[in-house]
Each structure stands twice: as C-alpha cells, then as structure tokens.
Amino acid sequence: MAFPDPLPLAGLDALSRAYGLGAIRSCRYLPDGLLNRNWRIDTAQGVFALKELVGLDPDVARRNLALLQDLSTFGVPVVEAVPARSGETVIALGGHHYYLAPWIEGAHPRGEAMDADAAFHMGSVIGRIHRALGDPAIGLPAPQPPGGAPTTPDEARERIGDYLGRIGLLAAPSEFDTACAKVLRARLELLAAHEHLRPADTAPTGPFGWMHGDCQNWNLLWSGGRIAAVIDWDRLCVKPFGEEIVRAAMYQFVLADGRVDLGNVAALVAGYRSEAPIDAAALVDAARRRWWRLTSSVWHLKYHYHLGDHSSDHLFFSDERLVRWWTAHLDEVEAAFAA
Incomplete structure (x- = not known):
C-alpha cells in the first residue's frame, strides 16, 4: 500500500502514528483534484481525506483551518480538520505538509x-x-x-507569443502542442478584435x-x-x-x-x-x-x-x-x- 510516485511519504505508518488512526486498510489516490494531491484513507478509526499542501505556507494553512469551526456557527457547511496527536492541524511528514479531514460523501455536479x-x-x-x-x-x-x-493587450500578446515561439522550436510537436498553437493563434485574433x-x-x-x-x-x-x-x-x-x-x-x-x-x-x-x-x-x-x-x-x-x-x-x-x-x-x- 503506497502513495503514487513520487512518494510524498516513506510509508503510511508515520501517518497512522501521527493521528492515532490504527490499521490503515486502504489508501486511494484521488486523481480529479487540480494542482493538489489528495487521498482517501480507510482506517480502523474511520475514513478520511488527506491533502498535501502545495504552494501554501503551513502557518497560513493552520490559520485558515482554524477559521472553520467559527464558520460552521454561521451556517457555512464546512469540514473541520482532524488534529494530530500533537494538537496540530497541519503536520510535516517526509518533507511534505499535510492535513486530515473526515471523509464526506458527495458529488461535484455542474x-x-x-x-x-x-x-x-x-x-x-x-x-x-x-x-x-x-x-x-x-x-x-x-x-x-x-x-x-487589468492585463494590457500588449502583455497578453507577448505572453501568447512566447508560447507560440516555444512550440515552434519543438522538433516533434505533440498532438497537444499542435492543438494549443491553433488556439493561441485564434486567441491573438480575438484579442485584436475585442481589446477595445x-x-x-x-x-x-x-x-x-x-x-x-x-x-x-x-x-x-x-x-x-x-x-x-x-x-x-x-x-x-x-x-x-x-x-x-x-x-x-x-x-x-x-x-x-x-x-x-x-x-x-x-x-x-x-x-x-x-x-x-x-x-x-x-x-x-x-x-x-x-x-x-x-x-x-x-x-x-x-x-x-x-x-x-x-x-x-x-x-x-x-x-x-x-x-x-x-x-x-x-x-x-x-x-x-x-x-
């Protein structure tokens, strides 16, 4: 049982010890998250969601998580973080920072x-x-x-042009590269027509x-x-x-x-x-x-x-x-x- 490569933890034993979770029955990576890494952890103490902090200062994360209990008193539906045995809501394991929350069943309709x-x-x-x-x-x-x-039209054109230049230098553009270049050229036309x-x-x-x-x-x-x-x-x-x-x-x-x-x-x-x-x-x-x-x-x-x-x-x-x-x-x- 392990996290997907690259391993953010040497193993799950450290996580279990930190939170007093007992035996970890399963650990499933959740691939739907964008720009973050999340897992569903099934343990002797229940089912939890584990999140790795990416690009967020742990102290800022602790401040934000501390707000959730107060927000719930205003009728905001939240899931409060589970404190570790140390009392911390954000812990460091294997050079990464994480927090744990109870697993809530639900869907993401749109x-x-x-x-x-x-x-x-x-x-x-x-x-x-x-x-x-x-x-x-x-x-x-x-x-x-x-x-x-707001971004100026010239700034937008420069940014788009940089990516078109990068793609143009590729010896063997991928299907994504080709489709991306087509979109970028069309975006330049859209900007020219509507920048006013x-x-x-x-x-x-x-x-x-x-x-x-x-x-x-x-x-x-x-x-x-x-x-x-x-x-x-x-x-x-x-x-x-x-x-x-x-x-x-x-x-x-x-x-x-x-x-x-x-x-x-x-x-x-x-x-x-x-x-x-x-x-x-x-x-x-x-x-x-x-x-x-x-x-x-x-x-x-x-x-x-x-x-x-x-x-x-x-x-x-x-x-x-x-x-x-x-x-x-x-x-x-x-x-x-x-x-």
Missing part, C-alpha cells in the same frame, strides 16, 4: 446537472461565506481595498472583503441537492465579492460546448442577495473583468510547459470554448448578472 433551485442555494452559501468572514468574531484582519489593473472592450484601469467597483477564493465545483460537495461541504480553503483572500460570484457562476453553469446557463446565473445572484447585498453595477464590472482575465490569460500553459504538470491541459481547451461563447454573448452575460 453544467446540465444544475437547476435554478440548486443555483439559488449555491448563491446563498457564497453570500453566507462572505458575510461570515467579515464578522469581527472571525478575527481576520480588516481587509484593504484590492487594486491591480477591456475594462478600464480603475479600481473594481462594489463591496470587497475576505472570501473563499476558489469557490468552484471541485470545492463544493453536494448531497441531496444541497451543499454538504465547502472544502479547500487554501486560497482565502481579499478581493471584490463580485469576482467570486462571477467566477463561481461561470464555472458552475458552463456546458460542454462552452455555453453558460444564464437562467442559473440569475438564480445564483438572487440566492447571494438573500444573504448579502451587492448591486448590479458591481456584478457587471466583475463580469467584464473576469471575461477579460480569461481572454488575456493562458495560465494553464505555465504548468504544461514550465512545470511539466499536465493536470490542467483539458481546462485550457474548455476555457477556450467558454471565452469564445462569452465573447459572442457579452451583453447577455452581463444582463444576467444584473438581473
């Missing part, structure tokens, strides 16, 4: 599996999270106004504060038509609330061909407003900024070409389908968020 009722519920949960994280009882520092100008729609170099409008930071389908566990748990709080951050609402909606309700169910978008916004206020102007601004971020970004290729990590390859093509559809329906999308 696209055609979603309806207006589920969308409204999802929006209400996101609103509850934002409201709870801003409560003084949670103890987070006062949020500072977020800044940052880029958001202004002004601060985002609307309310801002602490948020989950990655509230998308893989981090929402559903059971019985309701969210059983919001997981993976690694990217807790301060941003405009509209950004999280738009990002969550456009990932959750996208269909296989890149279309988005705009009725569900409007239902999610209504659900959010049942818990927290946000006006139409803030959501329209956030939608335009998110569209431009996707249009001007090829972040997936950093993992493929620089880090040798192909786990996001499929997202490169699905995001391209979304960008194409979104660009053709920009006004309709913004109207749905403003509904």
Whole structure:
C-alpha cells in the first residue's frame, strides 16, 4: 500500500502514528483534484481525506483551518480538520505538509446537472461565506481595498507569443502542442478584435472583503441537492465579492460546448442577495473583468510547459470554448448578472 510516485511519504505508518488512526486498510489516490494531491484513507478509526499542501505556507494553512469551526456557527457547511496527536492541524511528514479531514460523501455536479433551485442555494452559501468572514468574531484582519489593473493587450500578446515561439522550436510537436498553437493563434485574433472592450484601469467597483477564493465545483460537495461541504480553503483572500460570484457562476453553469446557463446565473445572484447585498453595477464590472482575465490569460500553459504538470491541459481547451461563447454573448452575460 503506497502513495503514487513520487512518494510524498516513506510509508503510511508515520501517518497512522501521527493521528492515532490504527490499521490503515486502504489508501486511494484521488486523481480529479487540480494542482493538489489528495487521498482517501480507510482506517480502523474511520475514513478520511488527506491533502498535501502545495504552494501554501503551513502557518497560513493552520490559520485558515482554524477559521472553520467559527464558520460552521454561521451556517457555512464546512469540514473541520482532524488534529494530530500533537494538537496540530497541519503536520510535516517526509518533507511534505499535510492535513486530515473526515471523509464526506458527495458529488461535484455542474453544467446540465444544475437547476435554478440548486443555483439559488449555491448563491446563498457564497453570500453566507462572505458575510461570515467579515464578522469581527472571525478575527481576520480588516481587509484593504484590492487594486491591480487589468492585463494590457500588449502583455497578453507577448505572453501568447512566447508560447507560440516555444512550440515552434519543438522538433516533434505533440498532438497537444499542435492543438494549443491553433488556439493561441485564434486567441491573438480575438484579442485584436475585442481589446477595445477591456475594462478600464480603475479600481473594481462594489463591496470587497475576505472570501473563499476558489469557490468552484471541485470545492463544493453536494448531497441531496444541497451543499454538504465547502472544502479547500487554501486560497482565502481579499478581493471584490463580485469576482467570486462571477467566477463561481461561470464555472458552475458552463456546458460542454462552452455555453453558460444564464437562467442559473440569475438564480445564483438572487440566492447571494438573500444573504448579502451587492448591486448590479458591481456584478457587471466583475463580469467584464473576469471575461477579460480569461481572454488575456493562458495560465494553464505555465504548468504544461514550465512545470511539466499536465493536470490542467483539458481546462485550457474548455476555457477556450467558454471565452469564445462569452465573447459572442457579452451583453447577455452581463444582463444576467444584473438581473
């Protein structure tokens, strides 16, 4: 019984000793996670989810995990970390850091599996999270106004050109390389035709504060038509609330061909407003900024070409389908968020 190569642990005995788990009956790697490594651990003490921290400071992870007990008192569905025998929620084993949580059964529905009722519920949960994280009882520092100008068209062209140049130097391009180059050339054309729609170099409008930071389908566990748990709080951050609402909606309700169910978008916004206020102007601004971020970004290729990590390859093509559809329906999308 072992973790997949490269082994993050010398074995499972150290894990069992650290948490007092007793005999470990099985250990199954979960390949669906993006940019993280997760396992399902079946032990004498029960079934657990084990997560390896990737690119996250262990002390930040401990702070985020400590918030979960308080968040549950606000009605946010969370899964609290299991403390090790030492009392720590994050432990170091074999040069890596991990945390353990009870295993929660659930699914990650999206696209055609979603309806207006589920969308409204999802929006209400996101609103509850934002409201709870801003409560003084949670103890987070006062949020500072977020800044940052949108990527310029020249920056986007340079980034895309760098990858086209890299692919052009390959002696034997793979099927991915060839398909990627085709998408990148088309993206340059899309940018040239629509760069005049880029958001202004002004601060985002609307309310801002602490948020989950990655509230998308893989981090929402559903059971019985309701969210059983919001997981993976690694990217807790301060941003405009509209950004999280738009990002969550456009990932959750996208269909296989890149279309988005705009009725569900409007239902999610209504659900959010049942818990927290946000006006139409803030959501329209956030939608335009998110569209431009996707249009001007090829972040997936950093993992493929620089880090040798192909786990996001499929997202490169699905995001391209979304960008194409979104660009053709920009006004309709913004109207749905403003509904």
